[in-house]
């Protein structure tokens with residue numbers, strides 16, 4: 202099941218197709234809701250920097266699949282190593298983001314709350330106005346700082362919507378965490394990582410001898 206998907210390497214920041222070097226598949230039975238969920242870990246190598254990435258994939262089986270032959274349904278993937286890049290972030294945002302990452306594997310609910318807080322910090326830093334988090338993200342999109350699709354996602358994703366509305370009764374599961382982290386990361390990528398990459402490239406071009 203080698204993926205040919207183009208992904209961003211967290212080590213070097215390049216967009217690459219990882220080379221799968223190894224994998225381990227774990228069966229788990231008798232989980233809450235009588236479910237069966239399986240996990241797989243992949244060791245992926247970056248063709249550019251040769252560093253390794255550890256990815257976790259959650260699978261659930263539906264009832265039909267359990268009765269008959271095994272058919273797996275992939276539901277979410279999550280990079281366990283290396284941790285997300287936090288360099289080049291404004292200090293307050295980095296602090297909030299680190300707090301969210303710290304609890305991502307132990308406290309899904311707390312992680313969701315802290316992701317919401319990080320998004321609020323981003324909006325404050327960007328001076329994005331609005332009554333709710335979703336409004337502020339729309340302001341960011343309207344000013345061209347983030348793509349419209351990201352702001353629209355905030356309205357569509359149940360968890361993001363609830364974070365934005367400060368609804369706390371919704372139970373966040375371990376499987377939900379990668380979705381909200383990915384959403385946050387996409388916003389951080391646009392606002393802070395991409396511009397610093399462009400600045401570094403410009404500096405290199407300036408230094409390069411003219412032909």
Ligand SMILES: [Zn+2]
Nearest residue numbers: 210213247250
């Ligand atoms: Zn790399």
